[in-house]
Amino acid sequence: MKKKNLFNRKSIWKTRLIIVVFLLSYTGMTSQTSETTTSKPKNMRFKDSLDGAIDLSNFLIYANGFLVVPAIISEPALGGFGGALAPIFLKKRAPVIDEDGKKRFINPDITGGFGMYTVNDSWMAGAFRSATLVKPKILYRVGAAYGNVNLSFYANNLPTGGDQEFKLNFRTSVFYTQWLKQFKNAKWSAGPQYLFLNSKINLPDLNLPPPFVKPGDINSTVSQLGGALQFDGRDNIFTPDKGIRIQSDFFWSDKGIGSDYNSWRINLSAIGYYPITDKLIGGLRIEGEQALGSPPFYLKPGINLRGIPTARYMGNTSIVNEVEFRWDLYRRWSLMGFGGLASAFDDWDKAFAKPVVYSYGTGFRYLIARKFKLRMGVDVAKGNEDWAYYIVFGSNWMR
Known part of the structure; x- marks a missing residue:
């Protein structure tokens, strides 16, 4: 694997929202405990x-309401190898009877933190x-x-006919919250969300700065208010066997809500x-993302696809299509x-001008x-x- 490839996978927003991934993961894990017995077994053998x-x-x-979850970080954008530790506190909630007489199971309250460090000296901590x-x-x-995250971005279609890599350092503070109201059919939910980012970018020691970096990007604040509507009919949040999940959400950024940018971001998956x-x-x-404004x-938007460096291909619009097959070969294996296939471009009239x-x-x-x-495992992917x-x-x- 080329060394440069280790530094440019995945987009910066995915790195900054790693906290949301942790949060969604443990919510899904604990939401299913109501289907199992609540009496503790005599032994805790694995x-x-x-x-x-x-x-x-x-x-x-x-786990008596507490567990410490270690994880290996194989994300190439963060150097290809690292570790994370997440102490999680759980509080069980008793089921309730709704007005229609139906029993509704309540997810446990989950409070925790995490810390991570990778071989390219990227680190992050949060709660x-x-x-x-x-x-x-x-x-x-x-x-x-x-x-404090180290990532690479590329200037594309230079006059020389090639691309140029720029290694950038981000010192970032992030805050995120989402509030979803369940409908009568609990598979449907909708509500507001908010994202705050304060970033300081250290540029490489070059005579000319990256052409895609504006002076206002060096020390900037992003304040985004938005909403989400989702339908989740999967039989399992981790490794589903059937069902669909559809989500549409947006973020609006404006100086009136404390942002340095005026823009919109619309996602459909x-x-x-x-x-x-x-x-x-x-x-x-199938996923698509559209950015409007500045x-x-x-x-x-970037291309989030196994084997593809997302920050390597970016534009105002991205479209991603992917198929997957899982063959349950033997017992648990x-x-x-x-x-x-995917594409990222700036203008719809030139949607597929790039390969x-x-x-x-x-x-x-x-x-x-x-x-x-x-299920857990390893994937090996080949991009272009x-x-x-x-x-x-x-x-x-x-998700």
């Missing part, structure tokens, strides 16, 4: 009572909380973090799973295959927690430039 295989289900369920306002049926999430046979699960993902360069980006790859999964249908690997927790499409 083996399943059904097949005797290594399994973490009981450890995750009976988060996810909980439920039971009576009004509101799910809320809130988190904050500070990080659809992820679906279908069991082709008892052992073969097919998946389809957003900072690091918040422009599964074989993966996937491929995708369409592609990627493909394979990997494996192991059912690490049967009671949660949680280079190879990359990913350690996958649940699903690469986990």
Whole structure:
């Protein structure tokens, strides 16, 4: 793997919203504990009572309200290797009976923190909380973090005919919150969200600064107010076997709400799973993002696709399509295959003027927690430039 490829995967916004990924992950994990027995087993061995295989289900369920979750970071944008530690505090909530007489299970309150460090000297620390306002049926999430992150961005289509890499350092403070009101059909929810970023960018020691960096980007504040509407009918948040999830959301940035930028960001995503046979699960993902106005360069839409450096291809619009197949080969082991096409461009009349980006790859999964249908594994992907690997927790499409 080329060294430069280790520094330019994924966009800066994904790095800064890593706190949201942690938050969503543990919300999904604990929301299913109501389907299992609540009596603590006599032993806490890491083996399943059904097949005797290594399994973490009981450890995750009976952690007495506290667990420390270690993780390996394989994100190439952060150097390709690193570690993270997340202490999580859980508070169980009793189910309630709604006015229509139906029982409604309540997700546990989740409060925690995390710290991460990678081999390219990127680090981040933060805290988060996810909980439920039971009576009004509101799910809320809130988190904050500070990080010192090293990433590469590229100037494309230079007069010389090539691209130039610029390694930038970001010192960033981030705050995010989302409040979703569940409808009568709990699969539907909607509500407001807010994102705050304060960033200081250290430029490389060059005679000429990167052409895409404006003077106002060096020390800037982004304040974005938005909303989200989603339908989630997947049978599992981690490694679904069937169901779809559709989400539409937007962010509005304006000087009137404390931002240095006037812009809009609109996102639409659809992820679906279908069991082709008892052992073969097919998946389809379609995502699009549109930026309007004058957003900072690091918040422009990019290509989020395995094997593709997202910050390498950016524009005012991005379109991503990806298919995936999971073959449950033997007992808890599964074989993966996937491929995708994507494009990022500035103007719709030149939507596919640039070559369409592609990627493909394979990997494996192991059912690490049967009671949660949680699988983990490794993916290896080949893009149109280079190879990359990913350690996958649940699903690469986990949202």
